[in-house]
Amino acid sequence: MIGLHSLQGIGAGFGIGEMAQKAKAAAQKATPTAEEKKMITEYTALREMFRPQADEIKKEIETHRGGWLRNLPLRSSEAATFEFTMFFQFFFLDILAMQILGMGLAKAGIFSAEKSYGFYGLLIVAGLGLGAPLNYWAAQQWRASGFAIPEYFTYLGSTGDPGRLLVALAYVGLIMIACKAGLRWLTAPLAAVGRMALSNYLLTSILMTLFFNGYGLGYFGHLERHQLYGVVLGMWTVNLVLSPIWLSRFRFGPAEWLWRSLTYWQRQPMALATD
Secondary structure, eight states, X not given: OHHHHHHHHHXXXXXHXXXXXXHHHHHTSSSOOHHHHHHHHHHHHHHHHHSOOHHHHXXXXXXXXXXXXXXXXXXXXXXXXXXXXXXXXXXXHHHHHHHHHHHHHHHTTGGGTOSOHHHHHHHHHHHXXXXXXXXXXXXXXXXXXXXXXXXXXXXIIHHHHHHHHHHHHHHHHHHHXXXXXXXXXXXXXXXXXXXXXXXXXXXXXXXXXXXXXXXXTOOTTTSOGGGHHHHHHHHHHHHHHHHHHHHTTBSSOHHHHHHHHHXXXXXXXXXXXXX
16 A cells, blocks of 8 residues: 555656646647646646745735634635545545554554564664655655655655655654663653543644634744744643643543543543542
């Protein structure tokens, strides 16, 4: 599946590159045909999605810095595009492959710290040694192209899955070594975040929406890319601190409790039993 998804990225790169050449040639004609006009329109829309005009960027920034009702049409349109159109075109194989790999790795005992230190060390070396250079190379190729649309798919679209998987396996190796070494000061908070994965996902979405949009702090468009690492660190700190505190009193996160209650169609016990 990862191989198919990578081939899909390469194919999209060649296809869009050919579309770009034909659209530019058609645009130079005095009287392009109806089919050529349609192709020009389609390529222009695709190009503007990757490289929006200055007025469109300004409009989007102003919208995000506005109120909730002002954001609703924009966010609804973006969600519909990603969740339906782009999901089946570009994300379905990616997500399905990662889910199957996760189940396979769990069944093989990789996530249970059952393997040797040497095995997890090999994951770290191979994952970072192969994955990080691959990701760097792909990003540099896209940058060298001037962030062109075909090159995005040719390089990033084709290497994103294997590169991400390799680096993720390296992180698995690091965390499993921490588990085997008994570093509970590190693994216990991470385990608590995992047990409340859905609640933390929703909390992160809510807090980041309030942080960036105008009905909150309105930081959309104010931060440079490197400054976003501080935002990530701050959000992870919230998750790592709040999750153990919550689970010291309750069995599940709030979203997990609701989901479990709906699954069994019966209200589940929430508070931990106290003697």
